[in-house]
Amino acid sequence: MEISLMLYTRKNLNCAEPLFEQHNSLNVNFSISKKTVWLIHGYRPTGSSPTWLQNFLRILLNQEDINIIVVDWNRGATTFLYNRAVKNTRKVAVSLSGYIRNLLKHGASLGNFHFIGMSLGAHISGFVGKIFQGQLGRITGLDPAGPKFSGRSFNDRLDYTDAKFVDVIHSDTNGLGIKEPLGHVDFYPNGGKTQPGCPKSILSDFKAGSCVDCDNFNEKSCPRLGYQAELWEDVLKEKREETTVFLDTTGASPFCAYYFVLTITVLDKTIEDGYITFKLLNQLGMVEEPRLYEKNRSFNELQEVKILAQFLNDVVNISSIGLAYSQSSHWQFITGRYKIQRIMLQSLTYPERPPLCIYNFVLNKNEEVFLNPSTCTSKEI
Numbered sequence: 379m380e381i382s383l384m385l386y387t388r389k390n391l392n393c394a395e396p397l398f399e400q401h402n403s404l405n406v407n408f409s410i411s412k413k414t415v416w417l418i419h420g421y422r423p424t425g426s427s428p429t430w431l432q433n434f435l436r437i438l439l440n441q442e443d444i445n446i447i448v449v450d451w452n453r454g455a456t457t458f459l460y461n462r463a464v465k466n467t468r469k470v471a472v473s474l475s476g477y478i479r480n481l482l483k484h485g486a487s488l489g490n491f492h493f494i495g496m497s498l499g500a501h502i503s504g505f506v507g508k509i510f511q512g513q514l515g516r517i518t519g520l521d522p523a524g525p526k527f528s529g530r531s532f533n534d535r536l537d538y539t540d541a542k543f544v545d546v547i548h549s550d551t552n553g554l555g556i557k558e559p560l561g562h563v564d565f566y567p568n569g570g571k572t573q574p575g576c577p578k579s580i581l582s583d584f585k586a587g588s589c590v591d592c593d594n595f596n597e598k599s600c601p602r603l604g605y606q607a608e609l610w611e612d613v614l615k616e617k618r619e620e621t622t623v624f625l626d627t628t629g630a631s632p633f634c635a636y637y638f639v640l641t642i643t644v645l646d647k648t649i650e651d652g653y654i655t656f657k658l659l660n661q662l663g664m665v666e667e668p669r670l671y672e673k674n675r676s677f678n679e680l681q682e683v684k685i686l687a688q689f690l691n692d693v694v695n696i697s698s699i700g701l702a703y704s705q706s707s708h709w710q711f712i713t714g715r716y717k718i719q720r721i722m723l724q725s726l727t728y729p730e731r732p733p734l735c736i737y738n739f740v741l742n743k744n745e746e747v748f749l750n751p752s753t754c755t756s757k758e759i
Contacts, residue, residue, distance in 0.1 A: 379466065381473050382450040386435050388443055397447055402480065407445075410485045413492060413515075414445040418470075420497025420523065421463050421554075425456035428496070441605055449474065455498065464526045467498050471505030478510070489542065492516040497523045497554070500536050500546070504560075507540025508533070514541040516608055517561075521549045524556035536560050543615075545607040549573055562614045563621045565603040574629030600726070626688060636692040637726035638668070640685045640699075645717040654685065654741070655702050658723075659748065661695035692727065696734060699723060702746040716741045722754055 384394035387407045395405055408414075415438060419428050435446060454466035482488070491514050495503035500519035507514045519536050527535040537560060538544045544561035548570035551557040557570070568574065601610040601623055614621055627633040640656055658666045668687035703716060718741055724733045734751035741747065 379451055379469055379473055380453040381470060383477060384448040384450060386439065386446040386448065388439050391436065391439055394448065397477070398480070404481070404484050409445060412444050413442065413490050414447060414481075414486065416447045416449060416474075416491065416493045416503070418449045418451070418493065418495040418499030418502050419455065420495075420499045421460065422452055422455040423458050423460075425452060427452070438605070449499075449502075451502075460525065463498060464523075467502045468505055470502050471509060474502070474506050475509045478506070488513040489515045492518070493541070494518045494520065495522070495536075496520040501527060504536030504540040512539050512541060516543045516545070517541040518607075519544070519546040519560060521555040522546060522560060524551070524554055528556050528558065538562050543608055543611040547603060559620045559622060563601050563607060563610065563623065565601075565607075565623045565625070567603060567624075568626050569624065574627060574633075600729075628690060636689045638687050638689065638693075639724050639726055640687065641682065641720075641722045641724070642685070643682045643719045643721070645681075645719045653704060654683075655704070656685065656687070657700040658689070658693045658696050659698045659700065660693050661697050663697065665700070666691055666693050696723070696751060698748045698750050699734075699736065700746055700748045701741060703741040703743055716743070723751065 383397040385397045385405050385408055386394055387409070389407050395407060397405055397408065399405055417431070417434070419431075422428075431448065435448075438444065438446060449470075451466070451470045454470060455463050457463055478486075478488075478491075488510055493503035493506065493514060493516070495501070495517070497520070500517075500522035503514075503517045503519065507517055517536065517540055522536050532539065535556070536544070536546070546559070546561040546564045548555055548557070548564060548566050549568075550571070550573075551566075552571040555570070601607060601614070601621065603623070603625065626635060628635050638658075640654075642654060655670060657668065660666060666689055668689050670685060670687050699721070701721070718736075718739055720735055720737050722733050722735045725731045733754045735754035736749045736751050739747075739749060
C-alpha cells in the first residue's frame with residue numbers, strides 16, 4: 379500500500395513531517411497529551427492529491443491545538459477499478475492498526491483519536507474502529523462512499539459502534555455517497571443529495587417548516603453540523619435511536635445561512651385561499667429579504683401555518699416585521715380584510731433568543747404592512 383503518515387501541528391503548519399522517524403522513534407512535535415485528528419482521503423482514480431487538504435488543515439489547527447495525521451494511501455486509492463480501491467480499504471485499516479499500536483506504546487490514548495474520513499476514507503475509519511472494538515474517541519464520515527457499501531451489514535461499512543461518537547455528513551446520496559444513516563447523528567445538508575450549484579433537491583417536510591422543532595434537544599438545541607457535533611454526543615447516545623438532521627447552505631463561503639420560522643395564527647379560518655410573505659427590518663431600518671420555502675403556503679382549512687425562511691445575514695435586533703398577504707389568481711378582484719390573532723418569529727439558528735410576537739391585527743389583501751414586535755409572553759412560547 380505504501381502508506382505514509384504525515385504529521386501537522388501548529389509548530390509545522392506549512393510543512394508536513396513524518397510521524398515516525400528513523401528507528402521508529404516518534405516525531406518530537408507529536409504531543410501525547412493532545413487530541414489527534416486522523417485525516418483519510420477517499421478514491422483518487424487519477425492519483426491527484428486532494429485540493430481541500432491544506433485549507434482543511436488550517437481550519438482545524440486554527441480551531442484547536444491538536445496533532446493532525448494525514449494518511450496518504452494514494453497508491454491503493456489510485457486506480458480506475460473502483461472495486462480494487464474498495465478491497466484496499468480493509469488492507470489500509472489493518473496497516474493503520476499497527477501504527478496505532480505503536481502510538482499506544484508511546485502513551486497515546488484511543489479516546490483522544492478523532493478519525494475524519496472522506497468517501498472510502500470514512501469506511502477505512504470504521505474498519506479501524508472495529509479492530510479496536512469501538513474504543514476510538516470519534517469518527518466523522520464525510521460523504522461515505524455508497525457503491526459496494528449501501529445495504530451491507532454493519533461489519534462491512536462504517537457504523538455507529540465503531541467509535542464512542544460517530545457523526546456523518548451525507549452530501550451526494552444521489553451519486554457516489556451512501557444514503558442510509560450510519561452514525562449516532564447523520565446530517566443531510568441540502569437534503570444530502572445535491573449541493574448549491576447543482577440541481578436542487580426537493581424536500582417536503584423540511585421546506586414546509588414541519589420539522590423545525592428539536593424538542594429532544596431543549597438544552598442544546600438542534601445538533602450542529604461540523605467540528606462541534608461532539609457537543610451533542612451524550613444526548614444522542616441517550617436517545618438510542620437514529621437522528622437525522624436536514625439543513626441548507628448558501629453557495630459561497632462561509633456557506634452559513636440563518637433560519638427563522640414565522641408561525642401565523644388566524645381567527646376562525648378567515649383566510650380562505652391565500653398566503654403570506656414576510657421580511658425583516660434591522661435596528662438601522664435596513665430590509666433583510668429572506669428566501670422563503672413554500673411561498674404559496676395556503677391557509678385553506680388551517681388556523682396555523684409555519685413559514686420557514688433562510689437569511690444570508692443574521693438579523694439580531696429586529697425593529698419591525700413586514701407582512702404582505704396575497705390570494706390565488708381567481709380571487710384577485712375580491713377585496714378583503716383578514717384578522718390575524720398572532721404571529722410569532724423564532725430564530726432556529728439561535729433558539730436561545732426569545733421569540734418575538736405581534737398580536738391581534740388586520741391584514742389587507744395586496745397591502746404590505748410593517749409592525750413592531752415585542753417579546754412573546756411566556757405562556758405563548
